[in-house]
């Protein structure tokens with residue numbers, strides 16, 4: 001019994017760049033079918049072309065569906081694509097927003113920014129999980145991965161809005177794992193570490209890229225964490241894992 005193998009199916013939200021792009025490439029290379037999204041259809045198409053030109057054998061195993069995870073119809077389209085393939089073994093809730101940048105102090109957070117943060121980072125993963133579970137339970141074993149951040153645990157000034165969503169996602173993941181006790185579906189919280197991505201550049205424009213992780217290393221570390229998973233719920237940090 002393996003957590004992921006050739007013939008398995010994964011949904012990766014936010015697959016057009018950064019960690020989601022790296023995860024999509026790595027999972028395709030392992031023979032999975034990957035359903036990936038992103039709001040910008042041009043960027044998503046560019047990402048899919050880049051993967052296909054690198055690995056033409058990917059063929060129809062890459063299913064790119066542009067859309068916003070916070071849009072219910074789009075979320076349903078992701079699940080429907082998995083249903084058409086016939087299974088869903090891995091759901092990676094990776095797409096995320098920082099809200100407004102530059103990041104703001106808690107006292108300066110407005111309602112609109114908070115709503116959008118919680119819509120994308122918390123409500124969308126919950127909605128996707130709710131609709132994915134029936135199909136996931138049909139697999140011998142399956143994994144829900146919620147991508148989190150140390151900002152969900154530590155108190156960094158100006159990270160209160162985004163950090164609150166990751167803290168909420170962590171709690172929801174723990175409750176979900178308790179509810180799924182005894183089923184074949186497990187829950188992994190994954191902190192990818194500080195990566196050299198657009199999100200990090202938006203948050204901390206003057207960071208030194210040489211001190212940031214390559215998102216491919218974090219993607220490989222996540223695959224290792226999934227492969228080595230033993231409990232119903234685990235929290236893995238890329239910084240503590242060797243890449244798969």
Ligand SMILES: NC(=O)c1ccc[n+]([C@@H]2O[C@H](COP(=O)([O-])OP(=O)(O)OC[C@H]3O[C@@H](n4cnc5c(N)ncnc54)[C@H](OP(=O)(O)O)[C@@H]3O)[C@@H](O)[C@H]2O)c1
Nearest residue numbers: 014016017018019038039040068069095096194195197199
């Ligand atoms: N970068 C870091 O240092 C770091 C550290 C800790 C945790 N994380 C977490 O790691 C994950 C990946 O971050 P990243 O740095 O790779 O981000 P990124 O480079 O900004 O990439 C985000 C991806 O998600 C997509 N996306 C954003 N909002 C979306 C939405 N509403 N619906 C669908 N797709 C959406 C983006 O495409 P579109 O813009 O076209 O939609 C893009 O493909 C996130 O959960 C983040 O919180 C990152």
